[in-house]
Amino acid sequence: MEKIKDYIKQNQDRFLKELFEFIRIPSISAMEEHNGDMLKTAEFIKGSLLQAGADKVEIMKTKGHPVVYGEKLIDASLPTVLVYGHYDVQPVEPLDLWTSPPFEPEVRDGKIYARGADDDKGQLFMHVKAFEFMNETNSLPCNVKFMIEGEEEVGSPSLKEFCKENKDLLKADVILISDTTMISLDIPSITTGLRGLSYLEVEVTGPNRDLHSGLYGGAVANPINVLSEMISSLTDENNRITIPGFYDDVIEVSKEERAEMAKAPFNLEEYQTAIDIKSVAGEAGYSTSERTGIRPCLDVCGIWGGYTGEGAKTVLPSRAYAKISMRLVPNQESPKVDELFENYFKSLAPEGVKVKVTSLHGGQGYVSPIDTVAYQAASKAVEETLGKKPVPFRSGGSIPIVSDFEEVLGIKSILLGFGLESDAIHSPNENYPLDNFYKGIETIPYFYKYFVELK
Numbered sequence: 091m092e093k094i095k096d097y098i099k100q101n102q103d104r105f106l107k108e109l110f111e112f113i114r115i116p117s118i119s120a121m122e123e124h125n126g127d128m129l130k131t132a133e134f135i136k137g138s139l140l141q142a143g144a145d146k147v148e149i150m151k152t153k154g155h156p157v158v159y160g161e162k163l164i165d166a167s168l169p170t171v172l173v174y175g176h177y178d179v180q181p182v183e184p185l186d187l188w189t190s191p192p193f194e195p196e197v198r199d200g201k202i203y204a205r206g207a208d209d210d211k212g213q214l215f216m217h218v219k220a221f222e223f224m225n226e227t228n229s230l231p232c233n234v235k236f237m238i239e240g241e242e243e244v245g246s247p248s249l250k251e252f253c254k255e256n257k258d259l260l261k262a263d264v265i266l267i268s269d270t271t272m273i274s275l276d277i278p279s280i281t282t283g284l285r286g287l288s289y290l291e292v293e294v295t296g297p298n299r300d301l302h303s304g305l306y307g308g309a310v311a312n313p314i315n316v317l318s319e320m321i322s323s324l325t326d327e328n329n330r331i332t333i334p335g336f337y338d339d340v341i342e343v344s345k346e347e348r349a350e351m352a353k354a355p356f357n358l359e360e361y362q363t364a365i366d367i368k369s370v371a372g373e374a375g376y377s378t379s380e381r382t383g384i385r386p387c388l389d390v391c392g393i394w395g396g397y398t399g400e401g402a403k404t405v406l407p408s409r410a411y412a413k414i415s416m417r418l419v420p421n422q423e424s425p426k427v428d429e430l431f432e433n434y435f436k437s438l439a440p441e442g443v444k445v446k447v448t449s450l451h452g453g454q455g456y457v458s459p460i461d462t463v464a465y466q467a468a469s470k471a472v473e474e475t476l477g478k479k480p481v482p483f484r485s486g487g488s489i490p491i492v493s494d495f496e497e498v499l500g501i502k503s504i505l506l507g508f509g510l511e512s513d514a515i516h517s518p519n520e521n522y523p524l525d526n527f528y529k530g531i532e533t534i535p536y537f538y539k540y541f542v543e544l545k
């Protein structure tokens with residue numbers, strides 16, 4: 091296994107070249123015009139897995155973008171690791187804020203800059219290359235399956251069904267995922283929690299057409315003014331969500347566990363400086379790590395309506411819209427939260443407007459226990475390559491399909507992410523440090539080794 095370091099050294103340029111080829115295909119799942127690129131990307135992964143030593147790879151149709159399934163089964167009596175990742179990426183707008191074009195990957199200051207550099211092409215590709223190493227050196231210690239989807243960034247609308255239809259094919263002992271962050275390579279950590287999500291769009295309609303804001307202003311409810319007020323009523327002065335019943339299913343984390351979690355290093359000063367803010371904000375009574383790790387929240391992700399073009403147009407708009415996300419904690423159910431939201435939101439509207447609420451996507455949170463063979467194997471693997479025992483920590487992000495994996499397939503997931511918060515995923519100038527990419531490749535074979543040994 092010591093060979094992995096040399097293998098990476100000898101092949102690092104080729105790995106990067108191949109990753110760049112993967113990144114160059116603009117696989118934006120949210121945009122229909124990229125449907126052809128989704129197929130091309132699936133083909134690319136198929137080729138990479140075959141080249142890396144998979145015995146069988148199939149591009150499997152779904153109602154949406156295809157799933158790439160690959161496997162190498164060496165011995166039915168050995169454990170099976172199922173690797174999950176996603177080949178789709180987020181849209182790239184606003185384009186003018188990118189220093190280099192999003193689909194022309196470039197290395198600057200030791201980091202790969204491109205859409206998907208981290209989320210999730212860079213992280214997923216680490217698994218392909220670790221798999222290649224184990225095959226090339228005859229050190230693959232167990233069976234491996236790959237399930238790579240193309241719809242994670244749009245809420246995985248087809249994957250639950252896919253899992254139901256392919257339970258046997260997907261049989262495994264653990265699901266291994268690199269699609270989360272680490273505190274840093276110096277303070278290695280393993281993600282043990284993901285938040286759930288309820289994401290909705292709201293529409294407030296006032297008059298049947300845009301009105302002259304002088305002729306009608308002051309006499310007719312303005313949908314944008316109304317929407318703003320409704321939104322500000324959703325949270326109180328302590329930044330608690332005011333929707334009745336919202337907190338009913340929230341599991342309060344015990345004092346002891348909070349004390350344990352507080353041991354994960356966190357530097358508020360650096361956190362603020364990195365995103366150029368003078369002060370943080372959130373639910374009263376909780377630290378920043380707790381606000382993202384163990385508490386739900388409500389945020390407006392977008393808001394529009396009226397005139398937003400150049401110069402002035404004195405108009406009282408007919409409609410106003412917003413996209414609102416609620417990050418949930420594990421025991422909260424997204425359909426129930428959607429309903430609570432809709433009832434309360436409608437109750438906030440004055441008579442002069444109509445309100446429409448549409449659920450866009452949702453999903454459950456996830457807590458991954460640390461007393462499992464998979465966690466112990468991940469911990470030992472990280473300690474082996476980064477020199478320190480990783481700390482468990484709960485992330486604020488969501489991968490809703492992870493709880494479906496447990497429900498449908500009965501398999502727990504291990505979140506062995508190598509991203510950093512500073513990687514700017516979903517933002518302009520997304521990046522992924524080369525060190526993280528190569529350390530990830532180095533760590534993964536150790537996970538396999540320890541998982542099989544401890545099992």
Ligand code: BES
Pocket residue numbers: 209210242243244245246269270271284287451485486487488489490509
């Ligand atoms: N990889 C992220 C999720 C993530 C990132 C979790 C960092 C923890 C740490 C994933 O691709 C993502 O963006 N998920 C979406 C889910 C949504 C589109 C259903 C999210 O969290 O907004």
Ligand code: MN
Pocket residue numbers: 176209210242269
């Ligand atoms: Mn991701």
Ligand code: MN
Pocket residue numbers: 180209243515516
């Ligand atoms: Mn993402």
